[in-house]
Amino acid sequence: MITPLLPTYARVPIAFERGEGMYLFDENGKKYLDFYAGIGVMCLGHCHPTLVNALCDQAHKLWHTANTYRIPLGEKLAQRLVDNSFADTVFFTNSGAEAIECAIKMVRKYHYDKGNKGKHRLITMSSAFHGRTLAGIAAAGQEKLVKGFDPLPGGFDVVPFGDIEAVKAAIGPETGGIMVEPIQGEGGIRPVPVDVMRALRDLCDENGLLLVFDEIQCGMGRTGKLFAHEWSDITPDIVTSAKGIGGGFPLGACLATEDAASGMTVGTHGSTYGGNPLGMAVGNAVMDEMLKPEFLPRVKQMGDLLQGRLAALQQRHGDFIQEVRGMGLMAGIRLPDVPTKAATLDFTERGLLPAVAGDMVVRMLPPLIVEESHIDEAMEIYDAAFEDWRKNGIPS
Numbered sequence: 001m002i003t004p005l006l007p008t009y010a011r012v013p014i015a016f017e018r019g020e021g022m023y024l025f026d027e028n029g030k031k032y033l034d035f036y037a038g039i040g041v042m043c044l045g046h047c048h049p050t051l052v053n054a055l056c057d058q059a060h061k062l063w064h065t066a067n068t069y070r071i072p073l074g075e076k077l078a079q080r081l082v083d084n085s086f087a088d089t090v091f092f093t094n095s096g097a098e099a100i101e102c103a104i105k106m107v108r109k110y111h112y113d114k115g116n117k118g119k120h121r122l123i124t125m126s127s128a129f130h131g132r133t134l135a136g137i138a139a140a141g142q143e144k145l146v147k148g149f150d151p152l153p154g155g156f157d158v159v160p161f162g163d164i165e166a167v168k169a170a171i172g173p174e175t176g177g178i179m180v181e182p183i184q185g186e187g188g189i190r191p192v193p194v195d196v197m198r199a200l201r202d203l204c205d206e207n208g209l210l211l212v213f214d215e216i217q218c219g220m221g222r223t224g225k226l227f228a229h230e231w232s233d234i235t236p237d238i239v240t241s242a243k244g245i246g247g248g249f250p251l252g253a254c255l256a257t258e259d260a261a262s263g264m265t266v267g268t269h270g271s272t273y274g275g276n277p278l279g280m281a282v283g284n285a286v287m288d289e290m291l292k293p294e295f296l297p298r299v300k301q302m303g304d305l306l307q308g309r310l311a312a313l314q315q316r317h318g319d320f321i322q323e324v325r326g327m328g329l330m331a332g333i334r335l336p337d338v339p340t341k342a343a344t345l346d347f348t349e350r351g352l353l354p355a356v357a358g359d360m361v362v363r364m365l366p367p368l369i370v371e372e373s374h375i376d377e378a379m380e381i382y383d384a385a386f387e388d389w390r391k392n393g394i395p396s
Protein backbone atom coordinates (compact mmCIF):
# COMPACT_ATOMS: atom_id res chain seq x y z
CA MET A 1 0.00 0.00 0.00
CA ILE A 2 1.33 3.41 -0.90
CA THR A 3 1.70 5.92 1.92
CA PRO A 4 2.04 9.70 1.75
CA LEU A 5 5.65 9.26 2.84
CA LEU A 6 7.56 7.30 0.20
CA PRO A 7 7.90 3.90 1.87
CA THR A 8 11.68 3.46 1.55
CA TYR A 9 12.15 2.74 5.26
CA ALA A 10 10.87 -0.17 7.37
CA ARG A 11 10.15 2.09 10.32
CA VAL A 12 9.90 1.01 13.94
CA PRO A 13 6.44 2.13 15.12
CA ILE A 14 7.78 4.51 17.75
CA ALA A 15 7.68 8.30 17.43
CA PHE A 16 9.80 10.41 19.70
CA GLU A 17 8.39 13.64 21.00
CA ARG A 18 11.24 15.11 22.96
CA GLY A 19 14.93 14.69 23.59
CA GLU A 20 17.11 15.71 26.49
CA GLY A 21 20.83 14.97 26.66
CA MET A 22 21.28 11.20 26.45
CA TYR A 23 17.55 10.42 26.50
CA LEU A 24 14.59 10.37 24.13
CA PHE A 25 10.94 10.33 25.18
CA ASP A 26 8.20 8.85 23.00
CA GLU A 27 4.58 9.94 22.60
CA ASN A 28 3.56 7.89 25.65
CA GLY A 29 6.26 9.45 27.79
CA LYS A 30 8.42 6.30 27.75
CA LYS A 31 12.12 7.08 28.23
CA TYR A 32 14.90 5.61 26.09
CA LEU A 33 18.67 5.75 26.58
CA ASP A 34 19.87 6.88 23.16
CA PHE A 35 22.91 4.91 21.97
CA TYR A 36 21.85 5.50 18.35
CA ALA A 37 21.93 9.31 18.36
CA GLY A 38 20.16 9.52 15.01
CA ILE A 39 23.02 7.51 13.40
CA GLY A 40 25.72 9.26 15.38
CA VAL A 41 24.48 12.70 14.39
CA MET A 42 23.56 13.98 17.85
CA CYS A 43 27.17 14.25 19.03
CA LEU A 44 26.26 16.62 21.87
CA GLY A 45 23.06 14.79 22.76
CA HIS A 46 19.57 16.19 22.41
CA CYS A 47 18.84 19.90 22.81
CA HIS A 48 22.30 20.85 24.05
CA PRO A 49 21.94 24.43 25.36
CA THR A 50 24.93 25.70 23.32
CA LEU A 51 23.33 24.45 20.09
CA VAL A 52 19.80 25.56 20.99
CA ASN A 53 21.06 29.06 21.78
CA ALA A 54 23.19 29.29 18.64
CA LEU A 55 20.29 28.16 16.44
CA CYS A 56 17.73 30.48 18.07
CA ASP A 57 20.06 33.50 18.08
CA GLN A 58 20.90 33.04 14.43
CA ALA A 59 17.24 32.41 13.52
CA HIS A 60 16.46 35.92 14.75
CA LYS A 61 19.27 37.46 12.67
CA LEU A 62 19.76 35.80 9.29
CA TRP A 63 18.95 32.35 7.92
CA HIS A 64 20.23 32.27 4.42
CA THR A 65 22.10 34.23 1.82
CA ALA A 66 23.36 33.10 -1.55
CA ASN A 67 26.89 31.76 -1.65
CA THR A 68 27.70 34.59 -4.04
CA TYR A 69 28.23 36.74 -0.92
CA ARG A 70 30.71 36.36 1.90
CA ILE A 71 29.44 34.31 4.84
CA PRO A 72 31.72 35.18 7.79
CA LEU A 73 30.38 32.37 10.00
CA GLY A 74 31.40 29.91 7.27
CA GLU A 75 34.86 31.44 7.00
CA LYS A 76 35.16 31.06 10.76
CA LEU A 77 34.06 27.41 10.82
CA ALA A 78 36.32 26.53 7.87
CA GLN A 79 39.27 28.18 9.62
CA ARG A 80 38.61 26.20 12.78
CA LEU A 81 38.44 22.91 10.84
CA VAL A 82 41.64 23.81 8.99
CA ASP A 83 43.42 24.77 12.22
CA ASN A 84 42.52 21.44 13.78
CA SER A 85 43.12 19.03 10.89
CA PHE A 86 45.34 18.10 7.94
CA ALA A 87 43.25 20.31 5.65
CA ASP A 88 43.88 23.71 4.06
CA THR A 89 40.38 24.32 2.72
CA VAL A 90 36.74 23.27 3.21
CA PHE A 91 33.57 23.06 1.08
CA PHE A 92 30.30 22.94 3.05
CA THR A 93 27.36 20.75 2.02
CA ASN A 94 24.00 19.76 3.52
CA SER A 95 24.67 16.04 3.78
CA GLY A 96 27.24 13.29 3.65
CA ALA A 97 26.34 12.20 0.13
CA GLU A 98 27.04 15.70 -1.16
CA ALA A 99 30.38 15.77 0.63
CA ILE A 100 31.25 12.49 -1.14
CA GLU A 101 30.16 13.98 -4.48
CA CYS A 102 32.48 16.94 -3.87
CA ALA A 103 35.36 14.58 -3.03
CA ILE A 104 34.86 12.50 -6.18
CA LYS A 105 34.70 15.60 -8.39
CA MET A 106 37.77 16.99 -6.66
CA VAL A 107 39.83 13.87 -7.41
CA ARG A 108 38.81 13.89 -11.07
CA LYS A 109 39.42 17.59 -11.53
CA TYR A 110 42.81 17.37 -9.79
CA HIS A 111 44.14 14.89 -12.32
CA TYR A 112 42.44 16.63 -15.25
CA ASP A 113 44.10 19.93 -14.37
CA LYS A 114 47.47 18.23 -13.93
CA GLY A 115 47.18 16.95 -17.49
CA ASN A 116 46.27 13.38 -16.47
CA LYS A 117 42.81 13.40 -18.00
CA GLY A 118 42.35 9.62 -17.90
CA LYS A 119 43.00 9.20 -14.17
CA HIS A 120 39.39 9.28 -13.07
CA ARG A 121 38.87 5.95 -11.27
CA LEU A 122 38.59 5.47 -7.50
CA ILE A 123 39.39 2.27 -5.65
CA THR A 124 36.90 1.57 -2.82
CA MET A 125 36.32 -1.27 -0.38
CA SER A 126 33.59 -3.90 -0.11
CA SER A 127 30.76 -3.41 2.42
CA ALA A 128 31.45 0.33 2.31
CA PHE A 129 28.78 3.00 2.51
CA HIS A 130 29.19 6.37 0.80
CA GLY A 131 25.64 7.74 0.65
CA ARG A 132 22.67 7.23 -1.67
CA THR A 133 23.47 9.30 -4.73
CA LEU A 134 24.17 7.37 -7.93
CA ALA A 135 27.90 8.00 -7.47
CA GLY A 136 27.73 7.06 -3.79
CA ILE A 137 26.04 3.71 -4.44
CA ALA A 138 28.35 3.04 -7.38
CA ALA A 139 31.33 3.70 -5.10
CA ALA A 140 30.02 1.27 -2.49
CA GLY A 141 29.06 -1.23 -5.17
CA GLN A 142 26.85 -3.32 -2.91
CA GLU A 143 24.10 -5.31 -4.60
CA LYS A 144 21.43 -4.16 -2.11
CA LEU A 145 22.21 -0.51 -2.87
CA VAL A 146 22.63 -0.61 -6.64
CA LYS A 147 20.04 -3.15 -7.79
CA GLY A 148 17.64 -1.61 -10.27
CA PHE A 149 19.46 1.71 -10.60
CA ASP A 150 21.52 1.09 -13.71
CA PRO A 151 23.16 2.75 -15.49
CA LEU A 152 25.46 3.84 -12.68
CA PRO A 153 28.26 6.35 -13.09
CA GLY A 154 31.42 4.44 -13.89
CA GLY A 155 34.86 4.82 -12.42
CA PHE A 156 34.79 2.73 -9.23
CA ASP A 157 36.78 -0.42 -8.50
CA VAL A 158 35.63 -2.22 -5.36
CA VAL A 159 38.20 -4.48 -3.67
CA PRO A 160 37.71 -6.76 -0.62
CA PHE A 161 37.74 -4.82 2.67
CA GLY A 162 41.22 -4.28 4.11
CA ASP A 163 42.96 -6.32 1.39
CA ILE A 164 46.05 -4.29 0.52
CA GLU A 165 47.22 -6.77 -2.14
CA ALA A 166 43.87 -6.39 -3.89
CA VAL A 167 44.26 -2.60 -3.75
CA LYS A 168 47.70 -2.90 -5.35
CA ALA A 169 46.37 -5.18 -8.07
CA ALA A 170 43.49 -2.79 -8.81
CA ILE A 171 45.76 0.21 -9.48
CA GLY A 172 45.91 0.91 -13.18
CA PRO A 173 46.70 3.80 -15.51
CA GLU A 174 43.20 5.25 -14.96
CA THR A 175 43.29 5.11 -11.16
CA GLY A 176 43.05 8.57 -9.58
CA GLY A 177 42.59 7.77 -5.92
CA ILE A 178 41.52 5.48 -3.11
CA MET A 179 38.44 6.16 -0.98
CA VAL A 180 37.81 4.33 2.32
CA GLU A 181 36.04 4.74 5.64
CA PRO A 182 38.75 4.50 8.34
CA ILE A 183 36.09 2.68 10.35
CA GLN A 184 33.21 1.23 8.35
CA GLY A 185 29.89 2.14 9.93
CA GLU A 186 27.01 0.61 7.98
CA GLY A 187 29.28 -2.28 7.01
CA GLY A 188 29.46 -3.46 10.62
CA ILE A 189 31.85 -1.25 12.67
CA ARG A 190 35.03 -2.43 11.00
CA PRO A 191 38.21 -0.40 11.57
CA VAL A 192 40.82 -0.47 8.81
CA PRO A 193 43.98 -1.75 10.57
CA VAL A 194 46.68 0.89 11.12
CA ASP A 195 49.20 -0.96 8.93
CA VAL A 196 46.68 -1.02 6.08
CA MET A 197 46.07 2.72 6.52
CA ARG A 198 49.82 3.34 6.21
CA ALA A 199 50.08 1.03 3.20
CA LEU A 200 47.26 2.95 1.50
CA ARG A 201 49.13 6.22 2.00
CA ASP A 202 52.32 4.67 0.60
CA LEU A 203 50.50 3.31 -2.44
CA CYS A 204 48.98 6.72 -3.10
CA ASP A 205 52.38 8.42 -2.83
CA GLU A 206 54.07 5.88 -5.09
CA ASN A 207 51.36 6.11 -7.75
CA GLY A 208 50.40 9.79 -7.63
CA LEU A 209 46.93 9.02 -6.24
CA LEU A 210 44.76 11.02 -3.85
CA LEU A 211 43.75 9.37 -0.58
CA VAL A 212 40.16 10.10 0.42
CA PHE A 213 38.81 9.20 3.85
CA ASP A 214 35.07 9.07 4.36
CA GLU A 215 34.81 10.16 8.00
CA ILE A 216 31.13 10.97 7.85
CA GLN A 217 30.37 8.47 10.61
CA CYS A 218 33.71 7.84 12.35
CA GLY A 219 34.88 11.46 12.43
CA MET A 220 34.05 14.55 14.49
CA GLY A 221 35.41 13.32 17.77
CA ARG A 222 33.78 9.90 17.91
CA THR A 223 37.05 8.00 18.46
CA GLY A 224 38.54 10.59 20.81
CA LYS A 225 40.35 12.51 18.08
CA LEU A 226 38.65 14.99 15.78
CA PHE A 227 39.16 12.54 12.90
CA ALA A 228 39.61 8.78 13.21
CA HIS A 229 42.54 8.68 10.76
CA GLU A 230 44.61 10.67 13.28
CA TRP A 231 45.18 7.44 15.22
CA SER A 232 47.23 6.12 12.31
CA ASP A 233 49.66 9.06 12.03
CA ILE A 234 49.20 9.42 8.29
CA THR A 235 47.41 12.28 6.58
CA PRO A 236 44.87 12.00 3.78
CA ASP A 237 44.41 14.38 0.86
CA ILE A 238 40.64 14.70 1.20
CA VAL A 239 38.20 13.94 4.04
CA THR A 240 34.42 13.93 3.94
CA SER A 241 32.51 14.86 7.07
CA ALA A 242 28.81 15.11 8.00
CA LYS A 243 26.61 13.64 10.73
CA GLY A 244 28.28 14.86 13.97
CA ILE A 245 29.59 18.06 12.37
CA GLY A 246 26.12 19.63 12.58
CA GLY A 247 24.99 18.06 15.86
CA GLY A 248 21.55 17.52 14.28
CA PHE A 249 21.48 20.38 11.79
CA PRO A 250 21.87 19.06 8.20
CA LEU A 251 25.51 19.85 7.50
CA GLY A 252 28.40 18.21 5.72
CA ALA A 253 31.87 19.19 4.61
CA CYS A 254 34.61 18.19 2.22
CA LEU A 255 38.06 19.01 3.61
CA ALA A 256 41.17 18.98 1.46
CA THR A 257 44.80 19.95 1.19
CA GLU A 258 45.66 22.91 -1.01
CA ASP A 259 47.17 20.58 -3.62
CA ALA A 260 44.21 18.14 -3.72
CA ALA A 261 41.79 21.06 -4.03
CA SER A 262 43.77 22.79 -6.75
CA GLY A 263 41.28 21.94 -9.50
CA MET A 264 38.23 23.32 -7.68
CA THR A 265 38.35 26.85 -8.99
CA VAL A 266 35.56 29.42 -9.42
CA GLY A 267 32.50 27.89 -11.06
CA THR A 268 33.54 24.23 -10.74
CA HIS A 269 31.21 23.37 -7.86
CA GLY A 270 28.44 24.87 -5.77
CA SER A 271 25.46 24.43 -3.48
CA THR A 272 22.50 26.69 -2.78
CA TYR A 273 22.17 25.86 0.91
CA GLY A 274 25.65 24.53 1.66
CA GLY A 275 27.33 26.65 4.33
CA ASN A 276 24.40 28.99 4.90
CA PRO A 277 24.40 31.19 8.03
CA LEU A 278 21.93 29.05 10.00
CA GLY A 279 23.99 25.88 9.45
CA MET A 280 27.26 27.68 10.07
CA ALA A 281 26.01 29.10 13.38
CA VAL A 282 25.22 25.58 14.59
CA GLY A 283 28.45 24.15 13.16
CA ASN A 284 30.45 26.75 15.07
CA ALA A 285 28.52 25.95 18.24
CA VAL A 286 29.43 22.25 17.83
CA MET A 287 33.07 23.32 17.53
CA ASP A 288 32.75 25.58 20.59
CA GLU A 289 32.08 22.43 22.62
CA MET A 290 34.35 19.99 20.78
CA LEU A 291 37.41 22.26 20.90
CA LYS A 292 37.26 22.66 24.68
CA PRO A 293 40.54 21.09 25.83
CA GLU A 294 38.82 18.51 28.01
CA PHE A 295 36.27 17.36 25.40
CA LEU A 296 38.19 14.87 23.24
CA PRO A 297 40.23 13.34 26.09
CA ARG A 298 36.92 12.70 27.85
CA VAL A 299 35.51 11.03 24.73
CA LYS A 300 38.60 8.80 24.64
CA GLN A 301 38.10 7.94 28.30
CA MET A 302 34.42 7.10 27.82
CA GLY A 303 35.23 5.20 24.63
CA ASP A 304 37.78 3.03 26.45
CA LEU A 305 35.24 2.49 29.20
CA LEU A 306 32.53 1.43 26.73
CA GLN A 307 34.89 -0.95 24.89
CA GLY A 308 36.03 -2.40 28.23
CA ARG A 309 32.48 -2.87 29.48
CA LEU A 310 31.50 -4.55 26.22
CA ALA A 311 34.47 -6.92 26.51
CA ALA A 312 33.32 -7.79 30.03
CA LEU A 313 29.77 -8.25 28.72
CA GLN A 314 31.15 -10.70 26.18
CA GLN A 315 32.84 -12.63 29.01
CA ARG A 316 29.45 -13.03 30.67
CA HIS A 317 27.51 -13.73 27.48
CA GLY A 318 29.92 -15.42 25.10
CA ASP A 319 26.99 -17.47 23.82
CA PHE A 320 25.43 -14.33 22.37
CA ILE A 321 28.37 -11.97 21.75
CA GLN A 322 30.82 -13.38 19.27
CA GLU A 323 32.92 -10.27 18.92
CA VAL A 324 33.25 -6.72 20.23
CA ARG A 325 34.19 -4.21 17.56
CA GLY A 326 35.09 -0.59 17.08
CA MET A 327 37.05 2.27 18.53
CA GLY A 328 36.04 4.81 21.12
CA LEU A 329 32.36 5.66 21.03
CA MET A 330 31.84 3.81 17.75
CA ALA A 331 31.18 0.30 18.96
CA GLY A 332 29.54 -2.90 17.82
CA ILE A 333 28.75 -6.34 19.15
CA ARG A 334 28.44 -9.19 16.72
CA LEU A 335 25.59 -11.55 17.53
CA PRO A 336 25.94 -14.89 15.76
CA ASP A 337 22.71 -16.74 15.00
CA VAL A 338 20.55 -13.95 16.40
CA PRO A 339 18.57 -11.79 13.97
CA THR A 340 20.10 -8.36 14.64
CA LYS A 341 16.90 -6.55 13.76
CA ALA A 342 14.78 -8.51 16.23
CA ALA A 343 17.53 -8.21 18.84
CA THR A 344 17.73 -4.46 18.40
CA LEU A 345 13.96 -4.18 18.70
CA ASP A 346 14.13 -6.15 21.95
CA PHE A 347 16.75 -3.76 23.36
CA THR A 348 14.56 -0.87 22.23
CA GLU A 349 11.55 -2.24 24.12
CA ARG A 350 13.80 -2.46 27.19
CA GLY A 351 14.59 1.25 26.85
CA LEU A 352 17.95 1.20 25.04
CA LEU A 353 18.41 2.38 21.47
CA PRO A 354 21.26 0.79 19.55
CA ALA A 355 21.27 0.52 15.76
CA VAL A 356 21.55 -2.33 13.30
CA ALA A 357 24.66 -2.54 11.11
CA GLY A 358 25.81 -5.02 8.50
CA ASP A 359 27.56 -8.32 9.25
CA MET A 360 25.17 -9.20 12.15
CA VAL A 361 26.35 -6.30 14.28
CA VAL A 362 24.42 -4.28 16.83
CA ARG A 363 25.94 -0.83 16.63
CA MET A 364 26.37 1.84 19.28
CA LEU A 365 27.05 5.50 18.46
CA PRO A 366 26.13 7.27 21.70
CA PRO A 367 26.30 11.06 21.99
CA LEU A 368 29.86 12.07 22.91
CA ILE A 369 28.57 13.54 26.18
CA VAL A 370 27.87 10.01 27.49
CA GLU A 371 28.84 9.37 31.12
CA GLU A 372 29.83 6.24 33.01
CA SER A 373 26.35 5.97 34.52
CA HIS A 374 24.80 5.77 31.04
CA ILE A 375 27.23 3.05 30.01
CA ASP A 376 26.35 1.13 33.19
CA GLU A 377 22.67 1.56 32.42
CA ALA A 378 23.17 0.17 28.90
CA MET A 379 25.11 -2.82 30.23
CA GLU A 380 22.35 -3.60 32.74
CA ILE A 381 19.83 -3.64 29.91
CA TYR A 382 22.02 -5.97 27.82
CA ASP A 383 22.60 -8.24 30.85
CA ALA A 384 18.88 -8.51 31.51
CA ALA A 385 18.11 -9.13 27.84
CA PHE A 386 20.71 -11.87 27.40
CA GLU A 387 19.62 -13.61 30.61
CA ASP A 388 16.05 -13.50 29.37
CA TRP A 389 16.98 -14.87 25.97
CA ARG A 390 18.82 -17.75 27.61
CA LYS A 391 15.69 -18.63 29.61
CA ASN A 392 12.96 -17.83 27.17
CA GLY A 393 14.57 -18.03 23.75
CA ILE A 394 16.10 -15.44 21.46
CA PRO A 395 13.89 -12.84 19.79
CA SER A 396 12.93 -13.57 16.22
Ligand SMILES: *Cc1c(COP(=O)(O)O)cnc(C)c1O
Residues within 6 Å of the ligand: 094, 095, 096, 097, 098, 100, 129, 130, 131, 132, 181, 185, 186, 214, 215, 216, 217, 218, 242, 243
Ligand atom coordinates in the same frame (compact mmCIF):
# COMPACT_ATOMS: atom_id res chain seq x y z
C1 LIG B 1 25.81 8.43 6.58
C2 LIG B 1 26.98 8.20 5.72
C3 LIG B 1 27.05 8.73 4.42
C4 LIG B 1 25.90 9.47 3.78
O1 LIG B 1 25.51 10.61 4.47
P1 LIG B 1 24.07 11.28 4.16
O2 LIG B 1 24.05 12.50 5.02
O3 LIG B 1 23.03 10.26 4.53
O4 LIG B 1 24.04 11.59 2.73
C5 LIG B 1 28.21 8.52 3.70
N1 LIG B 1 29.25 7.85 4.21
C6 LIG B 1 29.22 7.34 5.47
C7 LIG B 1 30.42 6.62 6.00
C8 LIG B 1 28.08 7.47 6.25
O5 LIG B 1 28.02 6.93 7.47
